[in-house]
Amino acid sequence: MEGMETLLENALGGRGHFAFPGVLLLRGxxxxPFLQGQATRDLRGLSGPAGALFLNHRGQIEEAATVFPHPEGFLLAPWGALAGLRARLERYLVFDQVELLELPLYRLLHAxxxxEVAESGEGAYPEALYPLYTLLKGLPLLSDIRGELPQSVGLLHLVDYGKGCYVGQEIMARTEGRETHHRLVGLRALGKxxxxxxxxxxxxxxxxxxxxLQETPFGPLGLGVVRKEVPFGAxxxxxxxxxxxxxxxxxxxxWSGRRSSA
Known part of the structure; x- marks a missing residue:
């Protein structure tokens, strides 16, 4: 555990990177137009990596990925399982001239x-460190946000209003400018x-x-989606x-390497 704590301290300090295998090439x-009709981001003129959500017809998050421009189309690096993202996209493929290819590449997420996309994940932190890192930083995993509205989990910045029709766009348009009743919060276990x-x-x-909820060097901590009227400290x-x-x-x-006194 001591070695993992050193790695965690380095990651929280913005050093090093994580690597996630498996990338989809969407071409044709x-x-x-197909990806524009699926993702929450406006991908026209995309010049660098951009996070994007894939919603259902109720505006709830189903999948998420980082989209990279590619000479043949787009590279999609899933935030969850590659099979899940592929299944989500294939569900909407009808007469579109689109091909989905799985490539043995890695999404590198620097602390x-x-x-970036790379051919190797060499030098990355161990996979087991990532959930702990995201928890302390308040960055949700796909499993934390699936089924939630983007605005309820602090991801409205991944939605480009006015980009045109996409799955879930009607709900997002109805809720534009309205108050969000829930927010993503931290949870600290007390006793049991x-x-x-x-x-x-x-x-x-x-x-x-x-x-x-997971064990950390500071005791059990977690993430939740809670109504805004509940004050911090409750x-x-x-x-x-x-x-x-x-x-x-x-x-x-x-964290500077010292355990919390809480």
Whole structure:
């Protein structure tokens, strides 16, 4: 664990990178119009990597990926499983002249936020470190946000309004400018951890959902989607446990190697 803590400190300090195998090449005469009709981002004139969401007809997140421009079309590096993203896209392929090819490439995510596609993942942090890193930084995994509206999990910046029709666009247009009732928050387990995912209750009423909980050098921490009227510092119940609501990123994201006293 001590070696992992050193790696975690380096990653939180913006050093090093993570590597995720498997990239999709989307190419063909209809590559641009097809992807425009699927992703939340406007991909016309794309000159560098851009995060994009893939919604269902209710505006809820199904998949997410980083999209890279490519001479033949686009490279899509999934934030979840490659098979999941491919299945999502193939579900909407009808008469489109589009080809999906799986390439043995890697999405490199640098701890300072940069992204690139590479032929090798050599030198990357161990895969097991990534969930812990994202948790402390307040960066949700795809499993944390699937089924949620982009604005409820702080990902509205990945939605380009006015780009034209795409799956889920009608719902996003209806909610543009409206107040968001939920937000992504941190959860600190108090005593008994409880089983997650679970509903969260405050003052006897349901106010949200705990999405993830895991052991860290600072005790069990997690992520949840909770109504905005619940203040930070409030104690919530769920899954047989109690949790304190905290803002993201966790204060431990600026960890200097010392354990939290909390």
């Amino acid at each position: 005469p209809d590559a641009l 300072d936020g940069r992204e 951890e409880g089983e997650v995912p679970c509903d969260l209750h405050w003052g006897g009423r349901r106010v949200g959902t705990a999405k993830r 104690e919530l119940e769920g899954g047989g446990g109690r949790f304190r609501l905290e803002p993201l990123p966790f204060e431990e994201a600026s």
